[in-house]
Amino acid sequence: MFNYYFKLALRSLKRNVVLTVLMIAAIGVGIGASMTTLTVFRAMAADPIPEKSEHLFAVQIDNWGPGRKNVVTGDEEHLQPQISYPDAVGLMNAHAARRQTAMYATGFALTPDNPQLLPFQVHARAVYRDFFEMFEVPFQSGGAWSAADDADRTAVVVIGRELNDKVFAGANSVGKTLNLDGHDYRVVGVLDHWQPIPKYYDLNTDKYGKSDEIFLPFTTAIHGQAGGWGNNNCGGEIGEPGWEGRLRSECVWLQYWAELPSAQDVDHYRAFLNNYASEQRKLGRFHWPPHTRIRDVRQWLVYQHAVSDEVRILVLVSFSFLFVCLLNAMGLMLAKIMGRAGDIGVRRALGANRGAIFNQCLIEAGVVGLAGGVLGLALTALGLMGLRSLLSEDVGRVTHLGWTDVSTAVLLAIVATVLAGLYPTWRAAHVQPAWQLKAQ
């Protein structure tokens, strides 16, 4: 009977084109508005590494004490989202997690071998080799550098695919050298396309921006005095001057991540962090009880406000708008269905039970929903194009319509319209055939 009802629905929709167009437009506009904001929201709030997000933890250590408040996040716990260099070194030396990395954003002037290319600036990230396995970074060729390279501060780099395309014309560049700030670095690996959204391992700046183009050993970067291109917070204290002064200071400018595969590992690591803080207190560096925290990726995104409140409100508003659109569609559907009460009465007289009428009208609502969903998708694509032209390139980059969005939009439209159609459909199923036929 489904095919039969489907054909009847198409016929019925053709019968009153104006009402049909109005219904589809009401649903399409509502779906378009809500899907546009939802796509932005989902892009911002999505788990960037779902298979592993529960096992990767951002580490926080209170090295300022209770008197100084986190000026970046306004954290009530007085914790900083970043850590200081002394803590990064202390934690890395302890090697208490299965994998761990301290890291920071830096950058260089790259001078290509190709004389036709002018030198240009590149964003880089100083990390330990564990970074690549921890964050499941895909390689096109080569791989991560060795632990020995970390220890020996070797001048090696892993470069992104785009940079490889630009500088080496997409050829396998493993073993070739790259000149950064006047020093040669040997390429050991070329990444495949990798664009975590948001850039959860460092949300301090440019969280929806392009992924880093160059990765080099943390130790090499520190030794080469590669300055930080990220956020540096000294909490109002002016530290010692110079690079060495910065390394000794309590300024927080490094991110620290640990991979802890089991609940037991998590407990152990928490204990380790507190022991580490107690030790620092004994050494006279901290003057307060141990105050440390680890958060997995999802907790970290919430803590760091990866999705802005404005976007949440926008989603709420747009879904309220969808609700209003659906109310309109419901009214139109009611008018359409009750306008056909005579036909429904005839069908009942010819043997249709209430269920049959209910199904027929519900499938008609579903067809309207499907058409509304398709229109909504087109409007969503338009809406996202509009957002790209209005907002930053970064937001534009993350907001593309995937198959999930397409199916969500169509499904949402059908489900919402069918729900909106329930009342008109219920009314149709309760048309009294006797009255309808007597009236004629």
Added chain:
Amino acid sequence: MLKMTHLSKAYRTEVVETYALRDFSIHVREGEFVAVTGPSGSGKTTFLTIAGLLEEFSGGEYQLDGANVRGLNDNQRSRLRNEKIGFIFQAFNLISDLNVQDNIDVPLRYRGFDGAERRRRIQESLERVGLSARSRHYPAELSGGQQQRVAIARALAGSPRLLLADEPTGNLDTQMARGVMELLEELHRDGATIVMVTHDPELAVRAQREVHIVDGQVVDLYAQPRLVPGAQVQA
């Protein structure tokens, strides 16, 4: 075939209770052609809608083809209606967006027949009413008489045990009315049981038996059977 005993139908509001049928008894036997007549508001159409299971009754008993219909739920009533009853309405009640064959297809769909069976029945019933050539026409493209023939074809397609006709010629001119009436008589000769509501005495006399309703009650039940030319009268 159709037996109502002391049946009543009351419409209640908060202040008043109005009886459309009261102590209403009628017995239509298989193969009979009965005309139900009466003045406007006498309860003819209410009788027909109750007989057609389109409306419930307040009291009394109603047996259709041997089955007691009291207390049946919507599904059971709908199934019974679909299998046993064919309706012919004054206003034809064809569905305007469906062509002739799709209109006839409607009750067959609800019956659950497969495609081949439905096509066979549509073809047969269209031949019966002489409209095979019009199967793809829409109701608006047909004359009133042709529309009523389609409605009759639709009523016949499911091989019902009982045909209920409500003023079947009420919307037709004399010539078309004559054609429709001849068709009903032919169906009766072929064995169909027909109950026809009409207020037209000329039509009523063409039935085997006339039942007159006044104020919701049968006045001359079991009136003398009348001979209709060519009809086979049953006791």
